[in-house]
Each structure stands twice: as structure tokens, then as C-alpha cells.
Amino acid sequence: MFSRNITGLLFLQKYLLKRNARNFSRILDIILEKPVGKSTKVQGWVYAIRKMKNNIFFDVNDGSTNEMLQVVIPKSSKPVDLTYGSSINAEGILTLAPNGRLELQVNETYVIGTCDVTKGYPLQPKKPYNAEYLRQYLHLRPRAQEFSSLLRLRDIATANINNHFRSRNFIHIHTPIITSNDCEGAGEVFIVRPDSKEVLESMKKDGMSLDEIYFNSKAYLTVSGQLQLEVLARTLSKVYTFGPTFRAENSKSRLHLSEFYMVEAEKAFVSNIEEIAEEIELLVKTVTKDMLDHNPLDFHHIGATEPQWLHSKFGYMTYDEAVNILNDHTVQLQHPIKYGDMLSKEHELFLVKYNNSVPLFVINWPKEGKPFYMKECSNDSSKVAGLDLLVPIVGELVGGSIREDNYEKLKLKLPSNHNLSWYLELRKYGNVSTGGFGMGFERFLQCVLGITNIKDTIPFPRWPHNCNL
Numbered sequence: 001m002f003s004r005n006i007t008g009l010l011f012l013q014k015y016l017l018k019r020n021a022r023n024f025s026r027i028l029d030i031i032l033e034k035p036v037g038k039s040t041k042v043q044g045w046v047y048a049i050r051k052m053k054n055n056i057f058f059d060v061n062d063g064s065t066n067e068m069l070q071v072v073i074p075k076s077s078k079p080v081d082l083t084y085g086s087s088i089n090a091e092g093i094l095t096l097a098p099n100g101r102l103e104l105q106v107n108e109t110y111v112i113g114t115c116d117v118t119k120g121y122p123l124q125p126k127k128p129y130n131a132e133y134l135r136q137y138l139h140l141r142p143r144a145q146e147f148s149s150l151l152r153l154r155d156i157a158t159a160n161i162n163n164h165f166r167s168r169n170f171i172h173i174h175t176p177i178i179t180s181n182d183c184e185g186a187g188e189v190f191i192v193r194p195d196s197k198e199v200l201e202s203m204k205k206d207g208m209s210l211d212e213i214y215f216n217s218k219a220y221l222t223v224s225g226q227l228q229l230e231v232l233a234r235t236l237s238k239v240y241t242f243g244p245t246f247r248a249e250n251s252k253s254r255l256h257l258s259e260f261y262m263v264e265a266e267k268a269f270v271s272n273i274e275e276i277a278e279e280i281e282l283l284v285k286t287v288t289k290d291m292l293d294h295n296p297l298d299f300h301h302i303g304a305t306e307p308q309w310l311h312s313k314f315g316y317m318t319y320d321e322a323v324n325i326l327n328d329h330t331v332q333l334q335h336p337i338k339y340g341d342m343l344s345k346e347h348e349l350f351l352v353k354y355n356n357s358v359p360l361f362v363i364n365w366p367k368e369g370k371p372f373y374m375k376e377c378s379n380d381s382s383k384v385a386g387l388d389l390l391v392p393i394v395g396e397l398v399g400g401s402i403r404e405d406n407y408e409k410l411k412l413k414l415p416s417n418h419n420l421s422w423y424l425e426l427r428k429y430g431n432v433s434t435g436g437f438g439m440g441f442e443r444f445l446q447c448v449l450g451i452t453n454i455k456d457t458i459p460f461p462r463w464p465h466n467c468n469l
Contacts, residue, residue: 024089028064034102036094042069042104043089043112045143046082048125051075057103060088066149066301070103077108084125085115085143131456138460138468149298151459153291154445158242160290161263161441164283165240170265173232175225175241180217181418188249189220217419221246224438226373227423229266230403233434234426240265242441250464254453255345255394257442258462266436273385276400276435277361280389281314283439284359284397288448304449307392308357314389315360322351322362329354340366343388348395359391372413374401375433387437391447394454400437407431 025040044062051057056078059068071090082088092106115121122137123129123144134141141147162172182189191211194200203213211218225241232239245262265279288310292299317325323339326347330336337347343362352360364383367376374384386401404410407427414420445457455461460469 026064027060027062027067027069030069030094030102031065031067034094036096036102038094039091040094040104041089041091042071043087044069045087046084046115047145049082049084056082058082060090061145063148066145066152066298070097070101071109072103072105073109074107077106079109079111081111081114082109083115084117085121085123086111087113087115131453135455135461142459146302147456149301150445150449150451150457152298153295153302153449154457156291156294157287157441157445157448160287160294161242161283163290164286165265168238168279168282170238170240171232171236173225173229173236173239173241175222175228175243175264177222177244178219179222179228180215180219181227181420182220182223188247189223190246190248192219192221223247224262225264226266226436226438227420229264229436230423230426230434233266233268233436234430234432237268238266252463252465254455255443255446256463257454257458258464258467260454260458261441262438263441263444264436264438266434268432268434270435271402271433273363273387273400273402273435276402276437277314277316277363277387277389280361280387280398280400280437280439281359284389284444285310287444291448299449302449302451307448309359309392312356312358315355315358317351317360317362318364319362319366319383320364322347325351325354340368342369343396345395348388348390349392352390352392352395357392359389359397361387361389363387370401372410372415373403375404375406376409385435389439393450393452394443394446397443397447398437398439400435402433402435405431405433 023041024043027042027044030040042060042062044060046058047061047068048059049056054075056073056075058071060071061068088109088111090104090106090109092104095103095105097103117124123140129144134144134147142151165172178192193211194214200210200213205213222245224245225243229239229241240263242263243261244259246259248258249256270276288307292306322343323337326333326337329350333346333350335344335346337343363386364377365386367382367384370384370386374386377383377385384401388396389398391397404413405427407424410427411424414424442454442457445451446454451457455463
């Protein structure tokens with residue numbers, strides 16, 4: 001029965017693919033294959049219209065590429081409601097125009113959805129719009145060519161990240177979005193509880209706050225899947241997760257979102273921070289190169305160029321070395337640094353510039369100010385074996401560390417206001433040393449594509465006072 005169901009499903013998939021192939025062609029495939037003389041049917045949206053003596057020329061895009069397909073129709077056959085922004089389908093013969101441009105010669109075009117640009121439509125043909133303006137219209141922003149290019153590149157980067165980890169024998173884990181712990185301990189969490197008063201009333205127990213009723217404890221939107229990955233690494237050895245994370249911080253800066261995506265990985269049987277740094281460098285370079293190789297048109301359309309650091313070895317320095325460099329260049333800084341302080345964005349970007357704009361690992365940080373789970377350095381108990389990867393445009397892109405595997409030391413460092421007895425118990429049964437890292441996906445896109453504001457790397461950005469759509 002199972003094999004028959006699978007066979008039937010495969011047949012249905014093949015049938016649907018063939019049927020769709022008969023009906024419509026992707027504009028990307030047309031541009032790549034150039035099947036001149038072939039009868040072809042396309043569907044998409046009109047991006048420009050030009051009226052000539054006997055014919056109407058209009059550009060159609062279906063989202064598969066940034067390239068447009070020129071469609072030619074006799075003036076006498078033009079639909080009345082064919083306008084910029086309308087959705088259409090058209091069937092005709094592919095030819096080459098005198099200038100060598102591919103075009104579809106049709107006798108009839110059907111308008112699927114009209115677009116009356118005189119009634120408040122905020123986009124005009126061939127008019128450039130800045131990113132701040134487009135953010136006012138998140139539901140229409142993808143129709144701007146630069147942003148649709150970004151979305152295709154984001155898709156490629158997502159696929160490449162998963163392919164990269166699979167090639168490195170990491171196992172993908174769906175870590176929970178609702179969690180009982182604040183991994184970073186900074187308190188920047190969103191509380192999760194039912195909105196229904198009836199549900200809360202029916203589950204109410206004496207002594208419990210509203211935030212504790214449903215799960216018998218407070219629950220949050222996750223800030224990181226790291227602690228859950230540490231559980232799985234002690235069975236599967238190499239694991240990763242790639243999903244949404246949430247930070248309830250009051251920041252509207254160009255580098256912060258309330259909801260963003262994190263790439264996190266954890267390895268067992270690792271005891272030195274350099275091994276984690278090597279994994280990070282390989283990930284960043286491989287995914288960047290694959291983006292360039294698989295979609296150079298969109299890459300260059302948004303004004304991005306191949307990062308100069310792609311073929312350079314990332315730099316290394318200790319926290320102590322970083323502070324010494326900053327103190328030697330205080331005249332170039334607005335805010336000096338004191339030993340023990342965390343690096344500000346100004347400090348991070350200065351260090352990258354100092355390293356010839358090549359990404360830079362800063363390792364071995366002061367223990368104070370770093371999360372409880374980081375392992376002390378073997379040669380200096382005042383430091384932890386942690387790292388930050390600093391890159392152009394955004395500063396810190398990746399954070400990572402070797403995790404504390406000593407039961408007694410970890411017991412003393414656990415936050416008293418969190419129930420993490422299970423986390424401590426991992427160190428009792430078949431314990432091994434693990435290490436891992438987390439990379440902000442949107443910051444990665446900022447760095448690689450040269451995008452100044454993080455809100456322009458994600459389809460529907462959320463930040464304080466803004467949760468549209």
C-alpha cells in the first residue's frame with residue numbers, strides 16, 4: 001500500500017510539472033534558453049509600456065529573474081485595461097528584435113488583474129525609490145526590482161547554508177520557538193501566553209501569575225536555540241538550526257530587528273576555539289561564493305560587488321590585543337575603551353578597517369560580561385574561550401565559544417532565576433566538550449550585499465512600534 005501511494009504521488013508530481021510546462025514558461029528559462037521561433041505562453045506583471053506607430057511594447061516580469069521579457073502586440077489588439085502594474089498572460093512566438101533583444105510577438109493579451117495607477121498606487125514606472133520610502137509599503141515593496149533581487153538572493157543564501165552544513169555532516173534540528181529559558185540572560189525576551197481570558201481562567205492555579213498559568217512557568221519567544229543544540233550535540237555530534245529568533249530591545253538602529261533569523265551550530269568533541277573559527281570562516285566564504293556563482297545578475301543589480309575579503313584569510317587577535325590597538329588610536333575614536341569593556345560598534349568597525357577591511361576574529365574575552373555557558377581559558381581563568389567575528393558594514397556578525405563542561409564550575413555560574421538543572425545534568429552523563437556559534441542571517445546579507453539597513457534584508461521587518469502585516 002505504501003509503495004503504491006508513493007508511486008501515485010510521483011506520477012501526480014510529474015503530471016503537474018508537464019502540464020505547467022505546457023501552459024507557461026518561466027521568463028528566467030526563456031532568457032537563458034532563447035528558444036527563438038517557439039510558441040510560448042507567459043504570465044507576470046507589466047513593468048513598462050511603450051507606444052509606437054503600429055504596436056504596443058511592454059515589459060513583463062514573473063519574479064523568476066530581474067530580467068524583463070519584451071512583449072509586442074498590435075495597437076488594435078491592446079486591452080483597454082492593460083497598464084503599468086497590471087497582471088497579464090500572453091501567448092505568441094519568440095523572436096529577436098533588430099537590436100538583438102528577445103521579444104514575444106502576440107496577437108492577444110489577457111489582463112488578469114487591473115492596476116489603476118491614478119488611485120493611490122505608490123509606485124511609478126522606472127522611478128527610483130529609496131529604501132525608507134519603500135518601507136512604508138511592505139505589501140508592495142517586493143515589486144521594486146532591487147528588493148525582488150534581494151529576495152531571490154536571500155533564497156539562494158538560505159539553500160546554500162543548508163547545503164553547506166549537509167556537506168559538513170551537520171544534522172538539521174528544529175529547535176523550539178517557545179522556550180522556558182533566556183539563553184543570553186539579558187532579559188530581552190517576549191513573554192508568551194494565551195490571549196484568551198477564558199483559557200487562562202479555566203487553567204488558573206493558586207499562586208500563579210498570568211504568565212505562568214498555561215505552561216506552569218513563564219515561557220518566552222526564543223533568543224537562541226543554542227542550549228537545545230547542546231542537548232542534541234551530545235547524541236548526534238554535529239548539529240545546526242536555522243530559524244527565527246526574537247529580541248525585545250528598544251532599538252531602531254540600522255543593525256537591529258525584533259524578529260530575525262539565526263544560523264546556529266554546535267559540535268561535540270571540540271575543545272579549542274580555533275576549530276570553531278575555522279567552521280565559521282568556511283561557512284561565510286562558501287555561502288558568499290555560492291551566491292555569486294548562482295545568481296550574479298541579481299547580485300550586481302542591487303549594486304553589490306564581490307567582497308574583497310572573499311579570497312583572504314580572516315584575521316585573529318585576542319581581546320587584549322584589540323584593546324591595545326584601540327588605545328593606540330584614541331584620536332581616531334569618538335569613544336575610548338577601558339579594559340574590561342565590551343566593544344562598541346565604533347570599536348568593531350575600526351578594528352576591521354585596521355585589518356585592511358578583512359573580517360577579524362577577536363578571541364579570549366574577559367569573563368565578566370560574557371554569558372555563563374562560556375568555558376574559562378585553560379591558561380587564564382579571568383578569560384573565556386569565546387569569539388566574535390567582526391566584518392565590514394555591521395561589525396559583529398558571529399558570536400561563539402567553547403561551552404563550560406566542568407560540572408562544578410558550571411553549577412556556580414548558572415543563573416539562579418532560571419530552571420537549568422537539566423543543562424547542568426548534561427555534564428553528568430557521558431559528558432563531552434562542545435563548542436558552537438550563532439550568525440545573524442540578516443547581518444550576513446548586509447555584509448555580503450552592502451546593505452546599510454537591516455530592515456531592507458527581510459521581507460517583513462519588525463522593530464519597536466512597527467509590526468505591519
